[in-house]
Amino acid sequence: MTQLPTTTDKKLGLVIDLDTCVGCHACVISCKEWNTAGYGTALSDQDPYGAEPSGSFLNRIHTFEIVPDGGEVIGSAGEARVVHFPKSCLHCEDAPCVTVCPTGASYKRAADGIVLVDEDMCIGCGLCAWSCAYGAREMDLAEGVMKKCTLCVDRIYNEDLEEIDRVPSCVRTCPAGARHYGDLGDPSSDVSVLVRERGGFDLMPEQGNKPVNKYLPPRERSALGSAASVPAVQEDTSDATGLLAWIDRALSGGSAKGAS
Amino acid sequence: MHPALSVIAFTVLSGAGYGLALVLALGHGNPAHLPTKFAWVTALVLIAVGLMSSTLHLGNPQRAWRAFSQWKTSWLSREGCMAVATFVPLTILAAMSILGDTFNLLLGYIGGIMCMITVYCTAMIYASLRTVPQWHTRWTPAVYLLFALTSGTMLYFAFFGREAGSDSNRIWVWLTLVFLVVTWAVKFMWLRHASAAGYGASSMESATGLGNLGRVRLLERPHAMENYLTREMAFRIARKHRERLSLIGAMLGAVLPFVLLVISLMVAPALGGFLQVVATISLLAGLFVERWLFFATAKHAVGLYYGGEEKLVPAE
Numbered sequence: 001m002t003q004l005p006t007t008t009d010k011k012l013g014l015v016i017d018l019d020t021c022v023g024c025h026a027c028v029i030s031c032k033e034w035n036t037a038g039y040g041t042a043l044s045d046q047d048p049y050g051a052e053p054s055g056s057f058l059n060r061i062h063t064f065e066i067v068p069d070g071g072e073v074i075g076s077a078g079e080a081r082v083v084h085f086p087k088s089c090l091h092c093e094d095a096p097c098v099t100v101c102p103t104g105a106s107y108k109r110a111a112d113g114i115v116l117v118d119e120d121m122c123i124g125c126g127l128c129a130w131s132c133a134y135g136a137r138e139m140d141l142a143e144g145v146m147k148k149c150t151l152c153v154d155r156i157y158n159e160d161l162e163e164i165d166r167v168p169s170c171v172r173t174c175p176a177g178a179r180h181y182g183d184l185g186d187p188s189s190d191v192s193v194l195v196r197e198r199g200g201f202d203l204m205p206e207q208g209n210k211p212v213n214k215y216l217p218p219r220e221r222s223a224l225g226s227a228a229s230v231p232a233v234q235e236d237t238s239d240a241t242g243l244l245a246w247i248d249r250a251l252s253g254g255s256a257k258g259a260s
Numbered sequence: 261m262h263p264a265l266s267v268i269a270f271t272v273l274s275g276a277g278y279g280l281a282l283v284l285a286l287g288h289g290n291p292a293h294l295p296t297k298f299a300w301v302t303a304l305v306l307i308a309v310g311l312m313s314s315t316l317h318l319g320n321p322q323r324a325w326r327a328f329s330q331w332k333t334s335w336l337s338r339e340g341c342m343a344v345a346t347f348v349p350l351t352i353l354a355a356m357s358i359l360g361d362t363f364n365l366l367l368g369y370i371g372g373i374m375c376m377i378t379v380y381c382t383a384m385i386y387a388s389l390r391t392v393p394q395w396h397t398r399w400t401p402a403v404y405l406l407f408a409l410t411s412g413t414m415l416y417f418a419f420f421g422r423e424a425g426s427d428s429n430r431i432w433v434w435l436t437l438v439f440l441v442v443t444w445a446v447k448f449m450w451l452r453h454a455s456a457a458g459y460g461a462s463s464m465e466s467a468t469g470l471g472n473l474g475r476v477r478l479l480e481r482p483h484a485m486e487n488y489l490t491r492e493m494a495f496r497i498a499r500k501h502r503e504r505l506s507l508i509g510a511m512l513g514a515v516l517p518f519v520l521l522v523i524s525l526m527v528a529p530a531l532g533g534f535l536q537v538v539a540t541i542s543l544l545a546g547l548f549v550e551r552w553l554f555f556a557t558a559k560h561a562v563g564l565y566y567g568g569e570e571k572l573v574p575a576e
Contacts, residue, residue, distance in 0.1 A: 002332075003332060003333055018470070052486070053485055054483070054485050054487050054488070055487075056488065057483075060482035060483070060487075061482055062480070062481065062482055062565055062566075063478075063479045063480035064464075064468055064470065064476050065476075065478075066470050066473045066474045066475065066476050066477075067474045067475050068473060068474035069475075080474075081474075082479060083468070083470060085468060087565065096391075099334065100333070100334050100335070100388070100389075101330060101333075101334055102326075102327035102328075102330050102334045102336040102337035102340060103326035103327050103329060103330060104329050104330050121323065121326055122319070122320065122323075123318050123321065123323045123327060124319015124320045125317070125318055125319075125327070125336065126317070126492065127336055127385070129488070129489075129492065129493070130389055130492075130493070130560070131389055131390075131391060132562075133390070133462070133561035133562065134561075134565075135489045135562035139319060139492075140319075141488070143319070145319055202469070203468070203469055204466050204467050204561065205466070206460075206461040206462055206466060207391070207462065207561065215469055217470070217472075218473065
């Protein structure tokens with residue numbers, strides 16, 4: 001069971017746009033909400049209202065600051081860029097978390113490439129979490145089994161849901177449109193085109209895991225201070241008539257330059 | 261990495277147990293003598309206690325039997341299978357000595373080889389992880405095997421083997437001194453690898469893919485508090501503590517046993533025997549420290565998402 005399939009019919013996964021993500025954590029919350037009631041056991045919290053709350057999450061947002069070489073840092077920003085960085089299971093093609101599993105609880109589906117944990121077989125040894133470079137797996141401390149992103153396997157094939165909802169919860173909820181879901185094994189799919197056009201990349205390719213999920217880089221940004229040189233738009237109000245013409249005249253300080 | 265006591269006890273105790281069993285399985289010790297019978301029981305108990313201790317850190321230990329199924333890909337599964345399989349020749353040999361005062365060398369060789377394979381599998385659980393560059397080296401199984409051999413050998417002659425002062429006792433002491441030197445030389449090679457390993461080829465830049473924009477640093481964690489990942493994988497000890505513990509480990513595990521063994525050759529047999537027992541206990545205590553550091557000093561790639569060196573090293 002923990003032998004990886006040589007190929008998968010599809011490579012379902014996510015494409016995450018680091019240019020668009022605003023770091024609102026809505027995907028984190030919707031993921032927790034959907035998955036605590038969905039696949040497998042609940043995502044438990046420990047000491048949730050106490051001094052040291054923690055819990056299992058399948059998706060977390062880190063925030064990084066990047067200072068370009070020789071970049072000027074003014075106050076806390078300047079030329080430094082802030083990038084919000086959502087991270088969940090990358091459903092790797094060469095998933096070490098699957099092959100290290102001693103029980104066969106971890107597996108990668110040959111049909112769509114989704115990496116799942118059969119919680120009834122999981123002994124909670126934690127070795128799969130050790131083998132994952134991305135921190136995508138977290139032990140649920142209440143149930144003693146490993147939790148991970150299921151790509152919302154209970155949504156994407158769920159015909160009881162409307163078609164628009166048959167995507168992972170995080171993708172459906174993202175208010176910025178920073179998360180995209182599709183078949184990355186199909187070169188003509190929307191996500192594959194997006195990855196090609198925007199230069200999508202792998203996280204830690206040197207680890208040799210061949211992640212399916214891709215990340216889109218932040219777009220080029222104009223240089224510091226260049227925004228000030230953009231001329232203010234001159235609006236033409238000369239076609240205003242009646243009340244609007246009067247308001248225009250009054251607000252223009254009596255100069256009546258827009259009035260006819 | 262978080263140094264879980266159950267895993268440290270497992271690797272140290274089962275390692276010593278397999279080392280002792282190896283010595284006995286190679287035909288040392290008269291099977292009819294009472295100390296040899298006790299030695300067999302001790303070896304089996306050490307192995308069993310070690311294995312049981314390893315199940316303590318499981319979330320669902322009642323399903324541990326499932327771990328025997330994935331030997332094709334998983335070193336943890338291989339270790340479980342080998343541990344159980346090795347009990348067969350070792351239990352038969354122990355029973356032959358205890359009940360029948362006899363020994364079988366062929367079965368001994370089979371059992372001895374299986375002991376070494378089991379320890380190798382234990383080490384490969386850690387050495388196979390690409391995420392922990394410090395462990396991901398051939399030196400890791402070498403260190404595990406040599407520490408098992410050395411601790412097993414010392415356990416054998418100090419507690420059950422040759423009376424101090426006898427010629428055979430001297431041979432065992434000299435042999436152990438050689439083992440101690442070789443073991444710590446290999447451990448030194450491991451330490452040299454470990455101190456240079458860091459995060460391997462990975463960095464915060466490769467972890468985020470943002471290196472082409474500049475130097476990456478963590479601005480905010482996902483959550484303000486600790487989580488499973490930071491507790492388990494981003495464990496850190498202060499450098500001054502690491503250095504002090506390394507020194508204690510080397511004193512207890514190398515210097516003290518070596519000096520005590522040399523002295524034991526020069527003093528009255530009664531005192532010599534006592535010193536050999538102290539040397540063995542000291543070695544095992546040093547091994548616990550060495551194994552604690554093996555886990556506590558290891559850096560996991562996930563640490564890069566939590567700030568790498570900059571954020572994870574506690575204030576000293």
